[in-house]
Amino acid sequence: MKALLLREKGTWREMQVEELETPTAGTGEVLIKVHAAGLNPVDYKTGTNGNPNWTYPHILGLDAAGTIEALGEGVTDWVVGDRVLMHGSMHKQGVFAEFAVTTARTVSRIPDSVSFEEAAALPTAAYTAYQALFRKFPMNVIDTLLIHAGAGGVGGFAIQFAKQAGKTVYSTASKHNHDYVKSLGADAVIDYREEDVKARVMELTDGRGVNAVLDTVNRDSATQSLDLIAYGGHLAHIAGAPDYTHITPFTRVISYHEVALGANHMQNDEIAEQDLARIGDDVLRMLAAGKIKSLLERTISLEEIPQALEELSERHVKGKIVAKF
Numbered sequence: 086m087k088a089l090l091l092r093e094k095g096t097w098r099e100m101q102v103e104e105l106e107t108p109t110a111g112t113g114e115v116l117i118k119v120h121a122a123g124l125n126p127v128d129y130k131t132g133t134n135g136n137p138n139w140t141y142p143h144i145l146g147l148d149a150a151g152t153i154e155a156l157g158e159g160v161t162d163w164v165v166g167d168r169v170l171m172h173g174s175m176h177k178q179g180v181f182a183e184f185a186v187t188t189a190r191t192v193s194r195i196p197d198s199v200s201f202e203e204a205a206a207l208p209t210a211a212y213t214a215y216q217a218l219f220r221k222f223p224m225n226v227i228d229t230l231l232i233h234a235g236a237g238g239v240g241g242f243a244i245q246f247a248k249q250a251g252k253t254v255y256s257t258a259s260k261h262n263h264d265y266v267k268s269l270g271a272d273a274v275i276d277y278r279e280e281d282v283k284a285r286v287m288e289l290t291d292g293r294g295v296n297a298v299l300d301t302v303n304r305d306s307a308t309q310s311l312d313l314i315a316y317g318g319h320l321a322h323i324a325g326a327p328d329y330t331h332i333t334p335f336t337r338v339i340s341y342h343e344v345a346l347g348a349n350h351m352q353n354d355e356i357a358e359q360d361l362a363r364i365g366d367d368v369l370r371m372l373a374a375g376k377i378k379s380l381l382e383r384t385i386s387l388e389e390i391p392q393a394l395e396e397l398s399e400r401h402v403k404g405k406i407v408a409k410f
Contacts, residue, residue: 088182089387090142094135097128097145100391105142108178108186110157115189117171121205121384122180123148124406125238127347129394131175138176146390147173147347149180150195150204160189168195170365172208174350181390183410191350191358193365196373203372203379206405210238210380211368212361213346217299217321218246220360221342227296229253231286231313234301235271236262236403238380239323242368243299244269245377255289257282262403269378286313294318304328314339380404 086107089100110116128145136143153167163169169192173180177187195204217239218224230247234240235256247254248270257277258266266274275285286295294315300307304325311331314320320327321342332339349357371377382404385393393406 086183087387088144089146089390091132091145092142095133097132097394098391100132100145102388103142105144105182107184110155110160110186112158113160113189114157114186115153115160115163115169115192116155116157117149117151117169117185117187117192118154119149119180119183119185119410120151120201121149121410122146122408123205123208123210124390124393124397124408125209126397126400127175127209128179129398132394136176144179144182144185146179146181146185147175148205148208149173149185150201151185154184157189163189163192168197168201169193170195170204170208170369172212172346172361172365175347176351181387181408188350188358190355191361193362193369196369198373199369202384202407202409203381204369205407206238206379206381207242207368207372208365209346210405211242212364213323213344214239214243214246214299215364215368216346217323217342217344218243218250221321221344222297222319224250224252227252227319229255229290229295229297231255231257231295231298231310232271232301233257233277233299233306233310235266235269235274237301238405239301240299241266241269241380241404242377244271249371249376255286255295259401265403282309283312290315297321300324300327311339381407383407384409 088105090103150170171187171192232243236258255273256271257275260276263274297319298310300322307322307327319340323344383406
């Protein structure tokens with residue numbers, strides 16, 4: 086098969102398409118013929134740092150949509166030709182290739198009305214947003230949320246999910262992305278470069294703060310976000326935990342939530358793995374019903390992935406980039 090190969094860690098900018106032996110599906114696995122693969126910041130980050138579980142050459146990429154090419158032993162819920170969506174384990178070979186292998190219990194069926202390209206835009210970003218909102222936050226008692234980086238993948242999906250749940254949503258974004266973020270449903274967008282985010286949040290919430298913040302930026306941002314949360318509120322972080330000493334104990338009793346989608350693959354926990362499929366099923370249903378947008382902004386070729394990852398590393402890409410095979 087053709088695959089985009091990482092020869093050693095730190096060389097993702099120099100990756101080239103080469104020939105590699107097609108993998109085979111083991112027990113409980115499926116071999117997927119990849120039609121489209123989504124790009125995510127985690128791809129260049131792991132490509133930079135490597136992983137002790139990898140052997141080289143390695144294939145990056147976690148999100149793929151395609152058709153089942155072969156079934157491993159014991160797989161009975163799928164048949165060859167089924168249209169499926171996968172989020173792969175970062176410990177294993179990835180999806181920037183013509184074929185990829187994953188566990189059968191983690192894949193979701195793609196509705197006929199959803200294209201491979203739209204589906205491939207979903208997993209890492211949409212599933213992470215879904216985990217934060219519907220696996221971590223008690224959404225039944227949350228009215229207002231601040232979602233950082235609304236023009237990005239995780240932020241963009243989180244805004245849409247929160248609005249589907251009937252919540253008031255504020256977000257941060259560069260000025261030139263405000264109209265885009267509002268089109269996703271944000272009730273107000275704060276220019277984090279030019280505005281005082283805390284002052285603006287307090288203005289919007291009559292001085293109380295929001296019930297929950299989803300921080301997608303870094304540890305410093307997560308720490309600063311603690312000042313924006315009302316009593317009894319929640320912080321979910323995906324890019325580093327805050328400084329917990331920032332809040333005095335027995336004052337605002339904030340709850341902290343770590344969100345790490347890839348950990349679902351690493352626990353040897355069948356229920357945790359199956360939850361990826363359940364999340365995927367729900368997100369795909371919402372997409373097929375027109376309740377959310379896929380955020381797909383651009384489609385590229387396999388050979389163009391290194392350049393697109395370079396753009397992602399500069400942290401100013403709007404929406405999602407997908408490679409079409």
